[in-house]
């Protein structure tokens with residue numbers, strides 16, 4: 508019970524829709540301290556909606572979202588100050604210059620004692636005098652990342668942070684994120700469509716499809732499952748995936764007796780194949 512209270516993130520039976528259209532259904536997910544979790548899912552699966560509920564920006568229709576035991580919709584200033592959120596796109600604020608915006612946000616932070624981790628500004632390489640209206644999409648994304656991460660938050664929530672970064676910036680970003688997480692034991696939840704990045708960074712994977720978690724697994728399960736990954740290509744039977752480890756143990760998702768005897772489509776053993784099989 509005590510452990511559950513101190514989880515950085517604890518989501519219980521969360522449902523959320525817009526205009527009566529259900530988007531998230533019965534989501535339960537716990538993120539232990541120091542875990543790095545990938546949130547994957549096709550466009551429209553509900554990833555941003557889930558992150559919005561986590562941040563208290565959206566009110567759940569049902570269920571409970573807690574951060575460090577507090578309700579996400581009613582967080583204390585101290586808990587808010589422990590969160591760094593990188594949105595999909597940084598909108599508005601275009602009249603500021605880069606340096607002005609950084610200083611403005613810093614002045615209003617809840618924990619003025621926190622020291623800046625200057626590696627983020629060095630990574631971003633932005634000119635403080637540049638007008639935000641004149642930044643490219645990738646440069647704005649760099650700024651959003653610096654704004655969210657430079658005061659070393661304990662919980663990092665990142666919504667497709669790398670989509671507009673060039674390959675070098677993306678590579679260095681993932682490496683720096685990994686390093687800071689390892690050094691500080693921060694808890695990270697990251698949504699992205701770039702599966703190779705997620706494989707490099709994350710030790711836990713949550714796949715969301717049509718508003719439901721279709722599977723959640725840890726790195727070891729992935730390593731185990733990718734040895735022999737097979738999918739029954741029969742739409743009538745719905746979701747079906749079987750993975751067999753070298754020791755003969757079988758990890759099964761949605762497998763039914765009706766699958767027996769079907770010829771199996773052998774898939775390459777990686778996260779992308781698993782993702783495609785589970786979300787098609």
Ligand SMILES: Nc1ncnc2c1ncn2[C@@H]1O[C@H](COP(=O)(O)OP(=O)(O)OP(=O)(O)O)[C@@H](O)[C@H]1O
Nearest residue numbers: 525526530548549550551552553554555556557667
């Ligand atoms: N403000 C809103 N009003 C009505 N419907 C919305 C709203 N925001 C999102 N939706 C709908 O909710 C569903 C889930 O959207 P969401 O942005 O959470 O998906 P996503 O998994 O983050 O997608 P993507 O990978 O494209 O970013 C979509 O069908 C979307 O059209």
